Amino acid sequence: MDYYEKGSHVVVENLPHFNLSHTFLCGQCFRWDKQPDGSFAGVAMGRYLRISCEGQAFVFHNTDLNTFLRIWMPYFDLAGDYGARGLQLSVDDRMRRAVAFGWGIHLLQQETFECLLSYIISANNHIPRIKTIISALCTRFGEKIIADGKVHYTFPSPAMLSGVTEADLAPLKAGYRTKYILDAVQKVIGSVDLSKLKTLPLSEAKRQLMQIKGVGSKVADCVLLFGAGRFGAFPVDVWVGRAMRGFYPEVQDVQAAGEQKFGELCGLAQQYIFYYAREQGLFK
DNA sequence: TGGCAGGGTCATA
């Protein structure tokens, strides 16, 4: 990977295993949108960013080199060798197809608290509605940013949500998830230390998260994978369940099989499988 | 226009 500052943006070259569409549309995030010109824009890590692909290069707009190195390089896991990882996960023909299909996915290193609330909201919900609720949460409680001639909002921090009540959240129309959000805010400020999720043994980290109401096994694994960099977490949702049973009819316990087959990279394997199964409508 | 399913989880038995 090579990079240099040019005007008010940063140009990155020699990233052969990075694809914007697959990374943003594979289902790991809810706050990045494709723009009419094909670039993607979103708010993450308290900042607005637009990123475009121009020939072989990626352009990170409206950011300086320092911010790119400190914030965006880790966020997009640009130092990760996804060529080698994809190869390692191509354990059979089915996985080879899934990896080829999702070519260029990078696992985003998202903020833990954002992931926690986002995946609580995602439970038994449609994606358009999930995005609407998250967007409303940010608009109401986040910080305003003006960029690219538009208004954007950051994802609110636990402190920014510390005083909110059920009535304050009612306009989000999150339904029965409202009280889960309130419990998550309360526990994150109190007994559950999100910063420890990156280093705690995986089973203990998961146990901690599942103390929060509305956080079951699947949501906890999503938070660990997408919001704590734990590639060993293997979220099993309806799509991954279907695909794994379709791929491997002999499997009884999908989660155990995923962890056993794909080891410390099972979380990334899950993402390839999820994207492949969902986009192709496999095993519906 | 009505009815249903949706990136699960929780509460009962």
Added chain:
DNA sequence: TATGACCCTGCC
């Protein structure tokens, strides 16, 4: 360990 109920809404 196994069933329902669950807030809403987009879509058939």
